[in-house]
Amino acid sequence: MWYGRVALRRLQRIAVAPLSVGSSLTRAAQREMSSLPRVYITRQIPPEGLRILRESGQVQFDIWDSDDVPVPRKELLKKVKGVDGLVCVLTEKIDAELLDAAGPNLKVLSTMSVGFDHLSLEELKKRRIRVGYTPDVLTDAVAELTVALLLTTSRRLVEATHEAKTGGWGTWRTLWLCGYELANSTVGILGLGRIGVAIAERLKPFKVKKFIYTDVAPRPELARMIDAEYVSMDELARQSDFLAVCCALTPETKEICNKDLFSKMKNTSIFINTSRGGVVHQEDLYEALSSGQIAGAGLDVTVPEPLPTSHPLFTLKNCVILPHIASASYTTRNAMSALAANNLLLGLKGEPMIKELKL
């Protein structure tokens, strides 16, 4: 049984079309197959992407066949030796060490994510490796989850479900579990990109009075779509009843949400981060929440991930923490998988990718 399985996996690696066990390949077919570009996939990506790669007939691939556990570093460094293409997820650090281990054949890196802070862009550029990523296909799911998290935080759903389960629910009371409403509020966006716009579009019918944003520079085309006013970081803090962080993590945005920001915010305000954990100074956030400097916070991203269960933020009733599930809808994860696969195949053929990261 075991032997049969191993043999099958070997076939799976070198062949793309399903072969019936026992049939032999012609010499020509063998020669052709062994010259197919070699690809390593660092995780069991959702079915759509794997199907596209398998049915393309253009690559031979090996895969770390787990959905659950990331590939260990040592294994990864071994497996990338000599590959032409690499498909990864955001848990793998693609740095000089890895790229050296891969060697000069590596032409294309395809990440199944929109964030690229796990990639050493300079090293990739140096080696002229093309990079594909997955913006846009996950914009809707991320915007949806951000709004879900905002509402869960502002309307105290976690506290409420807990009360319902543990006997805190008496009869209807007039001020119990009251939250803060979006109607007549000012919503501020830190970093106005695709996702920021999509969030604002979803918040509009809740009768938000005003949208404001800050960014390295004004973004008039995007701002026009949501009728948002460009303000300074200070004004964003002062005016926002709800502040959503939507910027990329860069050296400039690292820990930009810190004591300085929180001290200027309203004590009835709600702070939401679904971008990257590194944008927030977590100790400062803890201080702001526990001292009542801001009313509540919702985080889908932290430092590190996972956040250790002993972290002080977990002791706060007014802090909601999710395990980085912003793009976690079945359709979206499959779309990301498919896009990553297609980016890879196009890159290997020397053609323009569907979504290529400009280095």
Add this chain to the structure above:
Amino acid sequence: MHTAHKIMKVFVTRRIPQEGMKILSQSGVCKVSLWDSDEPVPREELLKGVAGAHGLLCLLSDKIDTEVLHAAGPNLKVISTLSVGFDHMAMDEIKKRGVRVGYTPDVLTDATAELTVALLLATARRLPEGVLEVKNGGWSTWKPLWLCGYGLLGSTVGVIGLGRIGMAIARRLKPFGVKRLLYSGRTAKSYASDVEGEYVPLDTLLSECDFVVVSCALTPETQGLCNKAFFSKMKNNAVFINTSRGAVVNQEDLYQALTTGQIACAGLDVTTPEPLPTDHPLLTLKNCVVLPHIGSATYSTRGIMAELSANNLLAGLQGTDMPSELKF
């Protein structure tokens, strides 16, 4: 010529937000007797407190039935409820006695629609599960298919009861990329075109919708509407949300539907009874989110509701037009 202004007696069944109390106490029209607690007035106290009252300000947890009306006596001119629902009041008996009724529609529409969408999103995107996994150490690293939920993009949404609140819910769901919005009820609504709503029979709604939101009033017709037959017609990936009244749902049938995979998940802000006992089977399900009736629970809305109910009450006492009178 001014007649002596009689100070009328008012009984208020609960501590209400200051915005409302101030209006009553500063009116110079009534003397307020208050059950000064956050907890419901016990039945005995209620019957005592209403004796001889001209006006009664109550909450939805107070049963205003024949016994209460009888205890109040012939002075009673107005009942003002701090709610939009009135299923806690014996309307026939109230009408018989010529008593006017004030309630609080519209002012809580936004808060309730907002909470309904919050509940729908939290249920469909599995937020409570996510929060629990994070606290219990279930979160290891990013995984492609872990905690995946159902998105609104490209979906078909159904609203049962497209009234003020149903319409407000529909408006808030649209920009999430909903492909089709269906609704059912006694009649088609002309304003449904604002959200491109399609009026369909209930069975059609159930068989085609990925999200089913119940937003109708509780009446003899809607009591127990969501039962075995109802759930059996739904899609097995469907998300069921009820923020109307608990009695619209047959809870045993819902439990069956959730545990057999007949529907994917459910979110409830209202139950039978309220509170739901902590050992109720629905509270054990990962795919059922139960909230303790917080639909209108925002500081601003509760303050406005209190003001409105106070003003309704004063108008009823003085025989003038109420800001929000219940026509029945």
